[in-house]
Amino acid sequence: MAELTDEEYEAANERGKLQFVSQPHAATAYYDRATGLMTLTLFNGCTFSFPPRQLQGLQQATDEQIEAYELGAVGYGLHWEELDADFTVPGLLAGRFGTNRFMKAHEARLGAIYDQLLSDRSSDGWDAQAAE
Secondary structure, three states: OOOOHHHHHHHHHHHHHHHHHOOEEEEEEEEEOOEEEEEEEEEEOOEEEEEEEOOOOOOOHHHHHHOOEOOOOOOOOEEEOOOOOEEEEEHHOOOOOOOOOHHHHHHHHHHHHHHHHHHHHHHHHHHHHOOO
């Protein structure tokens, strides 16, 4: 591997800093067995929780496997070595829980839930269009 010049090293550091300040990064991550939620605390103080078993590759994971995550050095992503799963913090915040194919199937499941909710609500006299 070729060595970087001082200029290349500084330019790489500046790119990393720009990415760090312009995109969300997690300072900490915690999995709570009782709730089944993983909570990320971002460097800006915001928190974000999600059910890790909704992620592609983690659907059948045990609590022990979920707890064996690694948070990247600057908090850009989560990695599960045993499960061969990797997710970026910006992707998770955007609701991207897997590949495009996985997300299409996920969206189809959510669409079915939405249709059922509309059906249930319309039988209760609830007007979905008026609620929008």
